[in-house]
Amino acid sequence: MSEHPELLVLIPLAESTLTQLRHAAAPIVLRAAPQGVDWQDPALAGVRYVLTNGSTGLSAAQMQALPALQWVAAFGAGYENIDLQAAHARKLVVTHAPGANDATVADHAMALLLGIARGVHLLDGAVKAGHWESVRAARPAIHGKRLGILGLGNIGAKIARRASGFDMDISYHTRQPRAGLSYRHFPDALALAAHSDYLVLACPGGQATRHLVDAAVLEALGSTGFLINIARGSVVDTAALVSALQAGGIAGAALDVFEGEPALPAAMRDLPNLLLTPHVSGRSPESLQAQIDMFLACLGAVATGATPPHLVRP
Incomplete structure (x- = not known):
């Protein structure tokens, strides 16, 4: 397992956004896979954090493929396709970004x-x-x-x-x-x-x-x-x-x-x-930065064992 927590990014993000994540105050190993993931890949065993959104979500089966998973973050307000029942059964932290866009x-x-x-x-x-x-x-x-x-x-x-x-x-x-x-x-x-x-x-x-x-x-x-x-x-x-x-x-x-x-x-x-229009209603420089800031605030809390803001509760 990596010295730093691995973050698996399931959604397309601009390189400038990924750069901000790579330079977060809490060190992480970033693994971007917006085109899809081989959920049988043994390398996923080290993934502790997942960044997704409401449309892409994260299923119970996908969570099972990530034995070290601790935190699921929705990059936006929606989280409808994250299996909350499975997440909470495993005592995973789930956060989102309400109001950002x-x-x-x-x-x-x-x-x-x-x-x-x-x-x-x-x-x-x-x-x-x-x-x-x-x-x-x-x-x-x-x-x-x-x-x-x-x-x-x-x-x-x-x-x-x-x-x-x-x-x-x-x-x-x-x-x-x-x-x-x-x-x-x-x-x-x-x-x-x-x-x-x-x-x-x-x-x-x-x-x-x-x-x-x-x-x-x-x-x-x-x-x-x-x-x-x-x-x-x-x-x-x-x-x-x-x-x-x-x-x-x-x-x-x-x-x-x-x-x-x-x-x-x-x-x-x-x-x-x-x-x-191509699902861009929430996209602006201002809303994107707000989503990044909210994610990084949650990352800082999770990395230090504190309770992160914007929790999705059972």
């Missing part, structure tokens, strides 16, 4: 909302192709429209605050109403969609929300409604969404995440009423 995600959500409503992706391509007059049609407005937010945690609340600057009428769905808010609460996703011109998904991923937005919710959103997803791809039934977009069941969708990413379903490639 909330503001950036909320910014991106508004960019997607504005982009799909105003057809920015279509107008840009048309103007560059020399088609000026043919695309100067009226596009839906934002101000005064009804915004439904599915999930009103830190990110959802920031989206609502930004949307209020556009004079939008804001409603939301959570399992229980949030105290002290003037926004209207709806008891389920279906009722929220029926009331909304724009439906933004800002809920956690995982089995509890899988395909929460299904054919019925999309039908309730209707032919003039728009869907924006900065949550997790699993929240939306992809087949139902494609059908709704093809048939005009909804006006359009803007997705930063989708099921099976990065492999794009063939049916999504030629939909003019679909705007896509």
Whole structure:
């Protein structure tokens, strides 16, 4: 086993970020494997720390392949694919980075909302192709429209605050109403969609929300409604969404995440009423540095035997 703890990095990180990790105050041996890991490799026996995220996660079987494992860190707020039951059964420390990229995600959500409503992706391509007059049609407005937010945690609340600057009428769905808010609460996703011109998904991923937005919710959103997803791809039934977009069941969708990413379903490639970005809603220089700082704070605590901040508890 190495003199210093080994850190296994399962997610793609820029070289500048890896450099910061290598020069952390607590010395580590860094093993970056964003393209995949041979979980039968005996060299993994020395790995004590794992850096992952909510999408990539860490399964019980993968934990079993790491006999020296002590700490699992999610590089972001989400941790839905980390097997918490298995981790806590082994008394592993699990941390995440809540709030590190909330503001950036909320910014991106508004960019997607504005982009799909105003057809920015279509107008840009048309103007560059020399088609000026043919695309100067009226596009839906934002101000005064009804915004439904599915999930009103830190990110959802920031989206609502930004949307209020556009004079939008804001409603939301959570399992229980949030105290002290003037926004209207709806008891389920279906009722929220029926009331909304724009439906933004800002809920956690995982089995509890899988395909929460299904054919019925999309039908309730209707032919003039728009869907924006900065949550997790699993929240939306992809087949139902494609059908709704093809048939005009909804006006359009803007997705930063989708099921099976990065492999794009063939049916999504030629939909003019679909705007896509490559799961970058949380990425900005500011949010990245905040995530690094939170990880390093946890690393310092774990290395010295102290209780790290941002624990994910059973």
